[in-house]
Amino acid sequence: xxxxxxxxxxxxxxxxxxxxxxxxxxxxxxxxxxxxxxxxxxxxxxxxxxxxxxxxxxxxxxxxxxxxxxxxxxxxxxxxxxxxxxxxxxxxxxxxxxxxxxxxxxxxxxxxxxxxxxxxxxxxxxxxxxxxxxxxxxxxxxxxxxxxxxxxxxxxxxxxxxxxxxxxxxxxxxxxxxxxxxxxxxxxxxxxxxxxxxxxxxxxxxxxxxxxxxxxxxxxxxxxxxxxxxxxxxxxxxxxxxxxxxxxxxxxxxxxxxxxxxxxxxxxxxxxxxxxxxxxxxxxxxxxxxxxxxxxxxxxxxxxxxxxxxxxxxxxxxxxxxxxxxxxxxxxxxxxxxxxxxxxxxxxxxxxxxxxxxxxxxxxxxxxxxxxxxxxxxxxxxxxxxxxxxxxxxxxxxxxxxxxxxxxxxxxxxxxxxxxxxxxxxxxx
Numbered sequence: 214x215x216x217x218x219x220x221x222x223x224x225x226x227x228x229x230x231x232x233x234x235x236x237x238x239x240x241x242x243x244x245x246x247x248x249x250x251x252x253x254x255x256x257x258x259x260x261x262x263x264x265x266x267x268x269x270x271x272x273x274x275x276x277x278x279x280x281x282x283x284x285x286x287x288x289x290x291x292x293x294x295x296x297x298x299x300x301x302x303x304x305x306x307x308x309x310x311x312x313x314x315x316x317x318x319x320x321x322x323x324x325x326x327x328x329x330x331x332x333x334x335x336x337x338x339x340x341x342x343x344x345x346x347x348x349x350x351x352x353x354x355x356x357x358x359x360x361x362x363x364x365x366x367x368x369x370x371x372x373x374x375x376x377x378x379x380x381x382x383x384x385x386x387x388x389x390x391x392x393x394x395x396x397x398x399x400x401x402x403x404x405x406x407x408x409x410x411x412x413x414x415x416x417x418x419x420x421x422x423x424x425x426x427x428x429x430x431x432x433x434x435x436x437x438x439x440x441x442x443x444x445x446x447x448x449x450x451x452x453x454x455x456x457x458x459x460x461x462x463x464x465x466x467x468x469x470x471x472x473x474x475x476x477x478x479x480x481x482x483x484x485x486x487x488x489x490x491x492x493x494x495x496x497x498x499x500x501x502x503x504x505x506x507x508x509x510x511x512x513x514x515x516x517x518x519x520x521x522x523x524x525x526x527x528x529x530x531x532x533x534x535x536x537x538x539x540x541x542x543x544x545x546x547x548x549x550x551x552x553x554x555x556x557x558x559x560x561x562x563x564x565x566x567x568x569x570x571x572x573x574x575x576x577x578x579x580x581x582x583x584x585x586x587x588x589x590x591x592x593x594x595x596x597x598x599x600x601x602x603x604x605x606x607x608x609x610x611x612x613x614x615x616x617x618x619x620x621x622x623x624x625x626x627x628x629x630x631x632x633x634x635x636x637x638x639x640x641x642x
Contacts, residue, residue, distance in 0.1 A: 358429030377546030506567010
């Protein structure tokens with residue numbers, strides 16, 4: 214049944230696309246565009262943080278951890294400087310195909326696919342984009358569906374507002390239908406760099422073995438100044454394939470876990486001002502560099518594995534202005550853990566997977582100021598103030614976490630420079 218639904222979905226998409234009339238401008242030359250940037254960043258933290266990529270991808274401050282003398286081991290400042298976000302991209306545009314304007318895009322940087330591969334060139338985007346008058350089909354690696362790239366925060370650090378704003382790229386099939394100011398968007402996505410967590414660590418296996426892609430549906434409204442929309446996201450995983458008994462024998466497990474998340478987003482531009490905002494009600498949405506995850510329960514009475522989500526309500530807003538060469542702005546994000554973990558007498562929690570599930574609430578205030586020249590060079594200074602209130606339990610009567618309830622904060626000071634370039638070769642006939 215699941216395979217039939219997926220097959221019919223893509224048959225519908227392709228039949229709609231090929232029904233479009235051919236464009237009269239199909240005969241044109243090839244065009245190639247080369248672009249990229251160099252982006253060194255220097256940053257200082259007042260506290261140890263939960264992060265990735267040599268702490269460049271900051272999420273939130275670590276909780277209090279006492280040593281034998283009562284000192285907080287995580288109250289240790291640090292500084293670093295990195296240029297791993299240097300980027301290269303190639304755009305290819307050729308003759309129209311099947312009545313569609315077609316574009317290929319390949320982009321990479323040096324942040325690596327994991328912390329172990331930092332400084333190695335890794336793929337960011339790689340897709341084919343086919344656009345008709347009312348339809349568009351994108352195939353390849355592109356932004357994670359819960360990332361609305363038209364409204365991304367204008368912050369410069371690598372986290373781009375994470376964990377409040379999603380930040381990830383997935384291999385996907387993305388179909389968009391446009392009529393007037395309205396558009397509908399459907400995505401079937403597959404994991405690679407951003408993986409689900411589970412009993413075997415971070416892996417794409419949990420999604421692949423479920424036989425269901427991650428689905429996302431969006432409805433949007435466009436005007437000259439505004440973009441607004443809503444989205445629903447479905448994630449189905451198979452957390453384990455088997456279990457092992459005391460004698461080492463393996464027993465097949467075929468339980469899947471389905472979770473739904475929802476989002477509303479908007480952008481409004483006027484004069485030299487821009488306002489962007491998004492709210493997310495997440496259910497096991499760890500993979501997009503956000504907060505959340507799930508827990509695994511074993512029911513001894515029924516000899517069955519059960520799963521429950523860590524829910525978060527998240528909202529962010531980004532406000533900015535362009536005045537001559539200066540671009541001031543402010544990002545504010547907040548998240549509340551709405552999870553309550555309950556287990557029966559015959560049940561026990563055997564696994565907890567995700568990010569931030571032991572946080573009660575979290576917020577960030579991030580002012581910035583940028584100076585942009587007319588020749589691709591810009592300079593930025595930002596301050597990230599991130600405050601986290603930790604729980605000492607996952608929920609009543611769930612087990613105690615590895616730390617006491619505490620409230621901690623971190624200030625990150627970032628100074629960065631960007632030198633961007635773009636060159637086009639070829640043109641239309």
